[in-house]
Structures are given as structure tokens and as C-alpha cells.
Amino acid sequence: xxxxxxxxxxxxxxxxxxxxxxxxxxxxxxxxxxxxxxxxxxxxxxxxxxxxxxxxxxxxxxxxxxxxxxxxxxxxxxxxxxxxxxxxxxxxxxxxxxxxxxxxxxxxxxxxxxxxxxxxxxxxxxxxxxxxxxxxxxxxxxxxxxxxxxxxxxxxxxxxxxxxxx
Numbered sequence: 001x002x003x004x005x006x007x008x009x010x011x012x013x014x015x016x017x018x019x020x021x022x023x024x025x026x027x028x029x030x031x032x033x034x035x036x037x038x039x040x041x042x043x044x045x046x047x048x049x050x051x052x053x054x055x056x057x058x059x060x061x062x063x064x065x066x067x068x069x070x071x072x073x074x075x076x077x078x079x080x081x082x083x084x085x086x087x088x089x090x091x092x093x094x095x096x097x098x099x100x101x102x103x104x105x106x107x108x109x110x111x112x113x114x115x116x117x118x119x120x121x122x123x124x125x126x127x128x129x130x131x132x133x134x135x136x137x138x139x140x141x142x143x144x145x146x147x148x149x150x151x152x153x154x155x156x157x158x159x160x161x162x163x164x165x166x
Contacts, residue, residue: 045165
């Protein structure tokens with residue numbers, strides 16, 4: 001008799017667990033959510049630009065025209081002779097910025113329409129659209145730093161990590 005009660009109790013406990021398990025399962029509600037791109041803004045930029053690519057693209061971004069092959073070879077040799085590539089890039093950029101013909105918007109034009117300036121700078125240097133978080137950061141940054149010039153912004157973009165990759 002005692003064994004029968006044990007079997008009955010174990011079957012009853014099993015049945016209760018079974019019923020509770022399947023009766024407690026409910027379908028999750030379905031929400032209408034818009035799908036968005038969740039990749040990083042530069043997720044596909046994983047190849048480091050060669051020295052020649054960096055110089056050519058930098059010159060094209062600053063002067064809106066191609067660099068001659070003689071100048072490219074000369075600048076490439078200069079960069080290869082310097083051990084620290086970051087310093088070499090800074091020197092080359094500084095030399096480009098001091099040449100005549102650099103196409104940079106004036107500071108007054110930049111301040112007149114910061115949103116447009118930021119969008120065009122991202123397209124020009126990073127070849128992509130700006131994210132809303134980046135836009136908000138830069139608008140706040142420019143408002144709190146009135147002495148930042150368009151030349152400073154172009155310099156920062158030209159030396160940034162994202163600009164080094166394609």
C-alpha cells in the first residue's frame with residue numbers, strides 16, 4: 001500500500017509539473033519595430049592604406065585634384081625615410097596645408113551652417129554619412145569651442161584612425 005501511494009504521488013507530481021510547464025508558456029507579444037543597421041560606422045574599413053594611397057587621397061581631399069606622380073614618389077620616399085609614420089603624416093599634412101590651392105571652407109562659412117559643414121566633411125574624408133550621435137557630438141563641440149577652425153577640423157579628420165583605413 002505504501003508503494004502504491006508513492007507511485008501515485010510521483011505520477012501526480014509529474015502531472016502537475018507537466019501541466020504547469022505547458023500552461024505557463026505563452027507567446028511573446030509581437031512588437032512593430034523598425035529594423036536598423038547595427039554595424040559599426042567603420043566596420044568594413046579594415047585595410048590599412050598604403051603610403052601612396054594615403055598621400056594621393058589626402059591630396060585629392062585637400063586640393064580637389066590629383067597629385068603628380070613625381071610629387072607622389074618624392075613624398076613617399078620622405079615618409080619611408082622617417083621611422084614614425086604618424087609624425088611623417090603630420091609633417092606631410094602640414095606641408096599640404098601651407099601650400100596655396102588648399103580648398104577649405106572659411107571659418108565664417110563653417111559657422112554659418114555647422115550641420116552642412118559636418119556632413120560634407122564626413123563625406124569628403126570618411127566617404128560615408130554621419131551618424132546622429134556623431135552629429136550631436138560635433139554640434140555640441142563646436143558650440144562649446146568657438147575658436148575651432150575649419151583647418152583644425154580638416155587636420156583632425158586627416159590624421160584620424162578611420163581615415164587611415166579603407
